[in-house]
Amino acid sequence: MTLDANIFLRQGRFVLEGHFALPGQITALFGPSGSGKSSLLSVIAGLKRIGRGHVALNGRVLDDSAARIHVPAHRRDVGVVFQDARLFPHMTVAGNIAFAWRRAPAGHRRAIEEVAQFFDIAPLLDRSVRHLSGGEKSRVALARALVAAPELLLLDEPFAALDGTRRRTFIRVLLDMHRTFRLPMLIVVHDIGDVAALAASVIGLQDGRIVAAGPLAETVRATAFRKLLDARDIGAALPAGALRGTNAQNGEHVWLRADNVLLTTQLPRELSARNVVESRIVTLHREVNDAVLVELESPAGFFFARITTDAASELGLVPGRTVWAVVKAHLL
Amino acid sequence: MTLSAAELEILTTSFAVAWRALLWSLPFAIVAGLALSRPQLRGRLVLDGLVHLPVILPPVLVGFLLLLIFGRRGPVGAALAQVGIHLAFTLDGAALATAVMIFPLLVRSSRIAFESADSRLFEAAAVLRAGPLDRFVSVALPLAAPGIVAGAVTAFAAAMGEFGAVITFAANIPGQTQTLPLAIYAVLQQPGGEGEALRLAAMSIAVAMTGLVSADLMLRWARRRFTE
Numbered sequence: 001m002t003l004d005a006n007i008f009l010r011q012g013r014f015v016l017e018g019h020f021a022l023p024g025q026i027t028a029l030f031g032p033s034g035s036g037k038s039s040l041l042s043v044i045a046g047l048k049r050i051g052r053g054h055v056a057l058n059g060r061v062l063d064d065s066a067a068r069i070h071v072p073a074h075r076r077d078v079g080v081v082f083q084d085a086r087l088f089p090h091m092t093v094a095g096n097i098a099f100a101w102r103r104a105p106a107g108h109r110r111a112i113e114e115v116a117q118f119f120d121i122a123p124l125l126d127r128s129v130r131h132l133s134g135g136e137k138s139r140v141a142l143a144r145a146l147v148a149a150p151e152l153l154l155l156d157e158p159f160a161a162l163d164g165t166r167r168r169t170f171i172r173v174l175l176d177m178h179r180t181f182r183l184p185m186l187i188v189v190h191d192i193g194d195v196a197a198l199a200a201s202v203i204g205l206q207d208g209r210i211v212a213a214g215p216l217a218e219t220v221r222a223t224a225f226r227k228l229l230d231a232r233d234i235g236a237a238l239p240a241g242a243l244r245g246t247n248a249q250n251g252e253h254v255w256l257r258a259d260n261v262l263l264t265t266q267l268p269r270e271l272s273a274r275n276v277v278e279s280r281i282v283t284l285h286r287e288v289n290d291a292v293l294v295e296l297e298s299p300a301g302f303f304f305a306r307i308t309t310d311a312a313s314e315l316g317l318v319p320g321r322t323v324w325a326v327v328k329a330h331l332l
Numbered sequence: 333m334t335l336s337a338a339e340l341e342i343l344t345t346s347f348a349v350a351w352r353a354l355l356w357s358l359p360f361a362i363v364a365g366l367a368l369s370r371p372q373l374r375g376r377l378v379l380d381g382l383v384h385l386p387v388i389l390p391p392v393l394v395g396f397l398l399l400l401i402f403g404r405r406g407p408v409g410a411a412l413a414q415v416g417i418h419l420a421f422t423l424d425g426a427a428l429a430t431a432v433m434i435f436p437l438l439v440r441s442s443r444i445a446f447e448s449a450d451s452r453l454f455e456a457a458a459v460l461r462a463g464p465l466d467r468f469v470s471v472a473l474p475l476a477a478p479g480i481v482a483g484a485v486t487a488f489a490a491a492m493g494e495f496g497a498v499i500t501f502a503a504n505i506p507g508q509t510q511t512l513p514l515a516i517y518a519v520l521q522q523p524g525g526e527g528e529a530l531r532l533a534a535m536s537i538a539v540a541m542t543g544l545v546s547a548d549l550m551l552r553w554a555r556r557r558f559t560e
Contacts, residue, residue: 045459046458047455047458047459072458072463073455073458073459074458074459074460074461074462074463074466075461075463076459078459079459079460080455080456080459082452082455082456084452086450086452086453086455086456087456088453088456088457088471089453089475090474090475090557099457099460099462099470100460100461103460103461103462103466104461144460145459145460148459148460148461150459
């Protein structure tokens, strides 16, 4: 699957503009509130019409302002899971899923029972959608979207209402869904830790503009992307295998915050932390409040450590120097 | 209270007129209600005005306009007479006059029903491959149905009591066009008719109350069923 988009959309004083391509994996759409994430999803889904530009899915033109082409939402092969689930209240759980099944292309119909098993909602099939919990509603919405057999699935903060364990469970469901059904996804995600857990690539959006886009680990290194983050969240995405003692599985990433990294100039001995990474200092970014952001390079990838200005000068940290980074992995 | 043969006939006529009026008016009212529920519709103000004309105009004038159009010499009436359909001074005519009078009521209730159906659900249906007509039939109409039906029940009760337009266009013919209010009017014209008028009035009130209460019960049921 490839999606190629070059869009310009004006809504009052807000302008959404940018060019990007989606690979056939999970891509996270990241940016502050009001940056245009939901509008971008609406454009790709065909629920909003662009002013200028073009959108193509697997080579099929969905929008082309110059040729006056606009394929309506119901003919796009693009599915959407909305934040508020939007289940049909006049149907049962099974009715909602069957609604999608009846309209799916003949050769792409999945058995409703199997899908229900996968999402663990088989016991709910005969229930009315009104008495479902938030998590159950989300899973029914996922099942319904999957049964419609889209070529690309857009998800607008599907786990915004969930917290803690239920949130991690839901992320696991999304990853399993992606692997089992090979369904490319574009997901609006608010938390950078969730971005690392879910996505293989990322699009950073600010004030309606795409400031960074591409494979996860490289893209989050860009200064423009770092500006999207809260100071406490600044960090890097490391492959799950690079650190010991995290919950992440192979192929996934963990978000390593700069504040969770200590630096020493000598290999530490008899230390409780399980992760000590030999790395080389790339640059030092001076921050406000007497802090220094140290950009480090290691065989596992680049990452940051935040230390005080005093510590940086006492340890004599300069670009090119080798240091040992100590990480408490269970914080991730 | 047992009904006399004449009273039973009046009640039957009233029901026959009201049913026909409802069946003829409702499909157009649903379409008009849907159109008016769309904020982006062009000419919405004009359509809204046209729909509400029967409320503003004196009912006698509506009956007179119907006579001009559907009367034997009217442009439509003459054409219909060619194929053997006569509307003026018939039960069907009484139903047509009533249909026009209850039209605004029906449009109003279906418009509110469509407006209160969550439009975000139409987007959800669209991304599940449902086209515009499909969305109307499988999502908008079922969600609006309780409101439309409740409105139809109210309109049916109102149809039983329509007077001015009916008497002008269809006259007051016992067994054909004499509905409850027309019968009340007729007995009041006779000396000593007050007693009979009271009996008919009681029937009229009973029909109206039954209609209103059942419409309300239906809306409550629907609200319980469809609100999450």
